[in-house]
Amino acid sequence: MSPNPVRSTTAVEVRYAETDQMGVVHHANYLVWFELARTRLCTLSGFHYHQIEDLGYHLMVTACQVEYRRGAHYGETLEIDAWLADLASRRLRFAYEVRRGVEVLATGLTEHVWVEAASGRLCRTPEPLREPFARLATPSVDALS
Amino acid sequence: MSPNPVRSTTAVEVRYAETDQMGVVHHANYLVWFELARTRLCTLSGFHYHQIEDLGYHLMVTACQVEYRRGAHYGETLEIDAWLADLASRRLRFAYEVRRGVEVLATGLTEHVWVEAASGRLCRTPEPLREPFARLATPSVDALS
Amino acid sequence: MSPNPVRSTTAVEVRYAETDQMGVVHHANYLVWFELARTRLCTLSGFHYHQIEDLGYHLMVTACQVEYRRGAHYGETLEIDAWLADLASRRLRFAYEVRRGVEVLATGLTEHVWVEAASGRLCRTPEPLREPFARLATPSVDALS
Amino acid sequence: MSPNPVRSTTAVEVRYAETDQMGVVHHANYLVWFELARTRLCTLSGFHYHQIEDLGYHLMVTACQVEYRRGAHYGETLEIDAWLADLASRRLRFAYEVRRGVEVLATGLTEHVWVEAASGRLCRTPEPLREPFARLATPSVDALS
Numbered sequence: 378m379s380p381n382p383v384r385s386t387t388a389v390e391v392r393y394a395e396t397d398q399m400g401v402v403h404h405a406n407y408l409v410w411f412e413l414a415r416t417r418l419c420t421l422s423g424f425h426y427h428q429i430e431d432l433g434y435h436l437m438v439t440a441c442q443v444e445y446r447r448g449a450h451y452g453e454t455l456e457i458d459a460w461l462a463d464l465a466s467r468r469l470r471f472a473y474e475v476r477r478g479v480e481v482l483a484t485g486l487t488e489h490v491w492v493e494a495a496s497g498r499l500c501r502t503p504e505p506l507r508e509p510f511a512r513l514a515t516p517s518v519d520a521l522s
Numbered sequence: 523m524s525p526n527p528v529r530s531t532t533a534v535e536v537r538y539a540e541t542d543q544m545g546v547v548h549h550a551n552y553l554v555w556f557e558l559a560r561t562r563l564c565t566l567s568g569f570h571y572h573q574i575e576d577l578g579y580h581l582m583v584t585a586c587q588v589e590y591r592r593g594a595h596y597g598e599t600l601e602i603d604a605w606l607a608d609l610a611s612r613r614l615r616f617a618y619e620v621r622r623g624v625e626v627l628a629t630g631l632t633e634h635v636w637v638e639a640a641s642g643r644l645c646r647t648p649e650p651l652r653e654p655f656a657r658l659a660t661p662s663v664d665a666l667s
Numbered sequence: 668m669s670p671n672p673v674r675s676t677t678a679v680e681v682r683y684a685e686t687d688q689m690g691v692v693h694h695a696n697y698l699v700w701f702e703l704a705r706t707r708l709c710t711l712s713g714f715h716y717h718q719i720e721d722l723g724y725h726l727m728v729t730a731c732q733v734e735y736r737r738g739a740h741y742g743e744t745l746e747i748d749a750w751l752a753d754l755a756s757r758r759l760r761f762a763y764e765v766r767r768g769v770e771v772l773a774t775g776l777t778e779h780v781w782v783e784a785a786s787g788r789l790c791r792t793p794e795p796l797r798e799p800f801a802r803l804a805t806p807s808v809d810a811l812s
Numbered sequence: 813m814s815p816n817p818v819r820s821t822t823a824v825e826v827r828y829a830e831t832d833q834m835g836v837v838h839h840a841n842y843l844v845w846f847e848l849a850r851t852r853l854c855t856l857s858g859f860h861y862h863q864i865e866d867l868g869y870h871l872m873v874t875a876c877q878v879e880y881r882r883g884a885h886y887g888e889t890l891e892i893d894a895w896l897a898d899l900a901s902r903r904l905r906f907a908y909e910v911r912r913g914v915e916v917l918a919t920g921l922t923e924h925v926w927v928e929a930a931s932g933r934l935c936r937t938p939e940p941l942r943e944p945f946a947r948l949a950t951p952s953v954d955a956l957s
Contacts, residue, residue, distance in 0.1 A: 390703070390706075392699060392702065392703050392706075393542060393543070393548075393702050393703075393706065393716070394542060394548050394550055394698075394699045394702060396542050396543040397538060397539060397541050397542060397543070398538070398541040398542070398543065398544075398545045398546075398596060398865075399543075399870055399872070400543045401543075403538075403539050404843060404873045404876065405539055405840045405841070405843035405844050405847075406840070408684075408839060408840035408843065409682055409684045409840050412682065412683050412684060412840075413680070413682050413683075416680075416682075416683065425742050426683070426741075426742070427740070427741050427742030428742075430833075435834055437834070437880075438839045438880055439879065439880050439881075440877070440878065440879045440880065441839065441876075441877070441878050442875070442876070442877045443875065443876050444874065444875045445872075445873055445874050445875065446874075450717070451543060451716075451717050452715050452716070452717030452718075535848070535851075537844060537847065537848050537851075538847050538848075538851065538861070539843075539844045539847060543720075544725055544727070549698060549728045549731065550695045550696070550698035550699050550702075551695070553694060553695035553698065553829075554695050554827055554829045557695075557827065557828050557829060558825070558827050558828075561825075561827075561828065570887050571828070571886075571887070572885070572886050572887030573887075575688075580689055582689070582735075583694045583735055584734070584735050584736075585732070585733065585734045585735065586694065586731075586732070586733050587730070587731070587732045588730065588731050589729065589730045590727075590728055590729050590730065591729075595862070596861075596862050597860050597861070597862030597863075683832060683833070683838075684832060684838050684840055686832050686833040687828060687829060687831050687832065687833070688828070688831040688832070688833065688834075688835045688836075688886060689833075690833045691833075693828075693829050695829055741833060
């Protein structure tokens with residue numbers, strides 16, 4: 378992988394409904410934020426994820442990990458970074474960082490496989506997405522092409 | 523309508539994730555509980571709602587109302603009643619009551635129309651569901667048939 | 668009420684997790700969006716809602732209504748307007764409109780009472796919030812004062 | 813650890829709101845189900861988790877992992893097993909398995925630390941919970957005592 382994959386940054390305003398009775402954001406919501414950040418990152422490839430679905434493919438989640446360092450609170454606006462941490466022909470890994478200013482609140486990973494929607498079968502990176510995703514992983518591909 | 527439509531009762535254990543920082547269940551979750559109770563009620567017609575979707579129809583929500591009287595708390599198990607409050611050829615209304623023991627915590631209504639999934643067009647009650655839903659609305663239909 | 672209460676407008680990017688298997692945003696999420704829009708509106712009074720809670724009060728939801736006209740989809744960015752539709756000494760009603768461009772997707776209302784957090788008792792509009800909320804309801808109050 | 817920690821089993825009926833437009837349960841909901849299963853397991857220690865909070869402590873989530881093998885669908889009732897996979901004086905790890913009949917749909921882990929609610933500081937297992945949690949980890953403690 379490139380030492381510097383493309384990073385997207387997404388601002389998220391904490392919603393009251395996302396808090397729980399501990400007074401912080403419930404931990405499951407970080408996965409929803411990661412997905413929002415992943416959507417933004419995909420857009421930087423030139424394809425909104427809904428366009429990827431329109432092509433007939435899903436990026437199915439096969440695993441996730443989150444490490445929570447500090448709680449997030451209602452009234453805060455956070456930043457979520459997302460980048461492509463690993464890109465193989467059939468499997469991708471995205472990484473995430475949730476920040477409040479310079480403080481890192483949480484980090485995470487999600488793993489995905491490509492699925493052909495019609496058949497439900499696993500597949501390789503769909504042809505129209507190969508170069509766009511390669512550029513997310515290794516921006517210098519752009520310079521070489 | 524019959525004075526005594528069929529009532530389903532569904533037990534719901536409050537989930538921690540459903541609470542918010544006020545220390546009670548966030549008000550949006552009642553709509554999710556209503557849907558769970560509506561699923562149970564549909565089952566009493568002889569069709570699980572996923573079977574209704576398999577027939578090619580959706581019961582699309584067009585309106586909802588909730589009145590909240592008392593908060594619900596993590597650690598409580600509640601009962602949700604649902605019944606068919608109004609049944610017309612193209613439009614249904616379900617009613618709901620959320621209870622903790624004998625205390626009523628909330629009441630609500632949802633309105634729905636039938637939609638043909640393939641075309642996205644509104645339609646009348648699908649033929650195979652007419653009698654089953656009529657029986658939910660007026661149990662005595664059963665005795666008459 | 669003033670014919671022209673202050674309106675806040677909040678952009679919301681539809682999240683994948685907000686969709687359901689009908690392929691549209693699940694109807695319960697509109698209440699979450701209304702809350703986000705209400706937070707924005709409160710901010711226009713000079714108080715973020717978390718500051719209102721810090722003063723020792725909650726705006727507890729006692730009722731809600733939503734009318735759904737058209738579905739919202741993943742990949743869309745919507746606008747939610749919120750305004751104070753009714754302001755009494757002990758009870759408020761907010762109104763909402765969800766739009767995709769010029770199309771109205773949904774409208775709604777929520778009713779609230781003031782609660783003193785420490786005692787859990789209903790109360791009148793907290794003194795520091797009276798003028799700020801009156802200005803939301805009737806902007807001309809500003810000109811008169 | 814004991815080779816056979818106490819296992820709780822919790823039945824979960826998939827809610828329509830838990831599905832997304834892929835037609836399966838959205839992956840974030842598994843964390844909510846894990847929490848429900850963890851609540852059940854805590855109850856087997858003799859303390860409902862809300863009683864643990866009443867004692868003045870939180871079991872704060874510091875990390876989670878999920879592996880997703882197969883999708884879950886609306887209309888299915890699943891079983892979630894939870895058990896205490898690791899118990900140290902300041903840190904716990906719970907493990908989970910989500911099944912549909914004999915098929916394993918997902919497995920997961922969550923890590924937690926004890927927090928004193930009043931101060932927000934990390935602490936050791938609260939004294940009243942030491943023996944009950946030790947019994948969850950190693951049922952034979954019971955026989956020995």
